[in-house]
Amino acid sequence: MIRVEALTKTFVTGRGRQRVEVHAVRGVSFTAPDGAITALLGPNGAGKTTTLRMLSTLVKPDSGTAQVGGADVAREPTTVKATLGVLSDARGLYTRLTARENIRYYGELRGLGGDALEARITALATLLEFEPLLERRTEGFSTGEKLKVALARALVHDPQHVLLDEPTNGLDVVSARALRRMLSRLREAGKCLVFSSHVMQEVEALCERVVVVAKGQTLHEGTIAELKARTAQASLEDAFVELAFGQGV
Amino acid sequence: MSQLATVVKKEVIDAARDRRVWLVVLVTALVSGPVTLLLVSKFMSDLKSRAEAREVLVDNAAAAPRLVNFLERQGRMVKAPPPDVREAIEAGRFDDAVLVIPPGFEDDLLHGKLADVTVLHDANRAQSLTAAMTLDRLVTGWGQELGLQRLLVRGVDPALLRPVRSTVVSVGANRGGASRMLFLVPLVALVSAVIGALAIAIDATAGERERGSLEPLLMNPVSTAALVLGKWLAVCLASLLTLMGTVTSFAVAGQLVRDEGLSAAFQFGLAEAGFTLAVLGPFCLLVSAGLMLAALFARSHKEAQAITSYVVSLVSIAPSLSMFLSLQDSGWQLLVPALGQNMVLARVFRGSPVSGVDLLVPAAVCLALTALALLAQTRLLAREAIVFARG
Structure with a gap:
């Protein structure tokens, strides 16, 4: 389970007169239970990516707390990282290494190895439908192929908690469907998934719970049905727009 | 420990598959020694052949039959220069010197007047200058011979003219000429250590940022110390390999040199190669860490190349600086990387004594x-501005 309470983060750029403060996150709270996919829904610049980065321990929160599987992200980053698999916005691969070598590198960094690791890599490639690419260098892979390798890399240690930052960006229909099947499978296995998106159909098709974030704050947390009921809108998109941007947009 | 090993293994495989790395390492290592030696040997043998050239160019040789006779007795072949030789020398088209005899030269001599000759040359050109000095020496020699004859005719002991005798003895270096050309080795070897490390250092730092692989990498429960150390060890390996290749290529080229003068001036054997490696080894470690630190500030390969080019220039300038400023061997140079290594190696090659301090201080x-x-890099990898800002 992931629990986020009143997280804030301000970025400062420049000095003196050119000092600019950007309040990226002003108070985000939500709970993501195990065995469910929780969507972080919000317009561009809402603070979704920063929230996920704080959960992945690479950005320190200014205030508020976040716990991943009971471990605090600020105080126990190593414990958090151990149970976390992250597909971030940056998903660069090593182009001179094969897909298998890319995934193996992360597995070995996490203390895995031997036949078990190789079997796990092959299983992930089969699930994500890129087995034929496994022994090829990743140079020249398509966006979808790269994403699959990056996802396999993030899941190599079978993490209990999975964060995905706009995973379907730039994917074609076939790849997006393969990704969705994978996420459903992870949910059935009892994993706790949080994924950020601004694609409504996807959220509707996949997620039980939505957290609407705008201007760095949580505006709604609950099921999709609750969100629709609250705004008296029939579609998720209308409900989201009304909540995030106000009426009449 | 196993994390460190994992990082080293990955970086080495990644680098070994990079053709640019191999190209640079091979070209630097294999080509630098022979090419440098080839250029030097060409330069030296040109000088030598000119110095020992049997031909001397004399303009208006008919006006000085006795001088021509002397030159021929010295085993020289007197030839007339091409027409318009003065213009040719002025224009830089003619790489030799010409002895010009004025009309009435023999008359002046017969009447006991001072007889003038001129040696035309271009002092900017080493070969022309050497030829001019040879001509000057020959004419002076003949003048002394004439003077001796005149003194003997008058019954004077020629020894009266030489009350003082000076003998030039070099005590500075007990290897003398054996090391004259060895100053080139640290010059090339220092740069080779940098060049060998460059591509991998950039790829392991700025490259990670540019391709967006640094952020996911840091999401693994791995200490930044293990990451930095692992990457650094891989870079060191490339730097040391390039250095070893360069030193080996110098040693092999030194063995293959046929030219007597050059092989006398370039005695670079196993002992010298070993010394070079021992002195420059710690420098490779520093260069690897320094290049990585510089490149970590860059968001792309391009930016990193711009930043690291300062390091490359500094290292290549250091040895020539000490040469041009005629820096004397002094303690403070030991404290400056590149300068210290260069000085210690110069002392070794000269055959000057080298103390333990000379070896240990630059290494320390x-x-x-x-x-x-390395410490600075582990700190930088915790900074949001480094992890997330991408090229």
Whole structure:
């Protein structure tokens, strides 16, 4: 389970007169239970990516707390990282290494190895439908192929908690469907998934719970049905727009 | 420990598959020694052949039959210069010197007047200058012979003219000429250590940022120390390999040199190669850490190349600086990386005594700075501005 309470983060750029403060996150709270996919829904610049980065321990929160599987992200980053698999916005691969070598590198960094690791890599490639690419260098892979390798890399240690930052960006229909099947499978296995998106159909098709974030704050947390009921809108998109941007947009 | 090994293994495989790395390492290592030696040997043998050339160019030789006779007795072949030789020398088209005899030269001699000759040359050109000095020496020699004859005719002991005798003895270096050309080795070897490390250092730092692989990498429960150390060890390996290749290629080229003068001036054997490696080894460690630190500030390969080019220039300038400023061997140079290594190697090659301090101080400085550079990188990898800002 992931629990986020009143997280804030301000970025400062420049000095003196050119000092600019950007309040990226002003108070985000939500709970993501195990065995469910929780969507972080919000317009561009809402603070979704920063929230996920704080959960992945690479950005320190200014205030508020976040716990991943009971471990605090600020105080126990190593414990958090151990149970976390992250597909971030940056998903660069090593182009001179094969897909298998890319995934193996992360597995070995996490203390895995031997036949078990190789079997796990092959299983992930089969699930994500890129087995034929496994022994090829990743140079020249398509966006979808790269994403699959990056996802396999993030899941190599079978993490209990999975964060995905706009995973379907730039994917074609076939790849997006393969990704969705994978996420459903992870949910059935009892994993706790949080994924950020601004694609409504996807959220509707996949997620039980939505957290609407705008201007760095949580505006709604609950099921999709609750969100629709609250705004008296029939579609998720209308409900989201009304909540995030106000009426009449 | 296993994390460190994992990082080293990955970086080595990644680098070994990079053709640019191999190209640079091979070209630097294999070509630098022979090419440098080839250029030097060409230069030296040109000088030598000119110095020992049997031909001398004399303009208006008919006006000085006795001088021509002397030159021929010295085994020289007197030839007339091409027409318009003065213009040719002025224009830089003619790489030799010409002895010009004025009309009435023999008359002046017969009447006991001072007889003038001129040696035309271009002092900017080493070969022309050497030829001019040879001509000057020959004419002076003949003048002394004439003077001796005149004194003997008058019954004077020629020894009266030489009340003082000076003998030039070199005591500075007991290897003398054996090391004259060895100053080139540290010059090339220092740069080779940098060039060998460059591509991998950039790829392991700025490259990670540019391709967006740094952020996911840091999401693994791995210490930044293990990451930095692992990457650094891989870079060191490339730097050391390039250095070893360069030194080996110098040693092999030194063995293959046929030219007597050059092989006398370039006695670079196993002992010298070993010394070079021992002195420059710690420098490789520092160069690797320093280049990585510099490149970590860059968001792309391009930016990193711009930043690291300062390091490359500094290292290549250091040895020539000490040459042009005629820096004397002094303690403070030991404290400056590149300068210290260069000085110690120069002393070794000259055959001057080298103390333990001379060997240990530059190495200690390099190791201390290396530790600082590595520490700085582990701190930088915790900074949001480094992890998330991409090229």
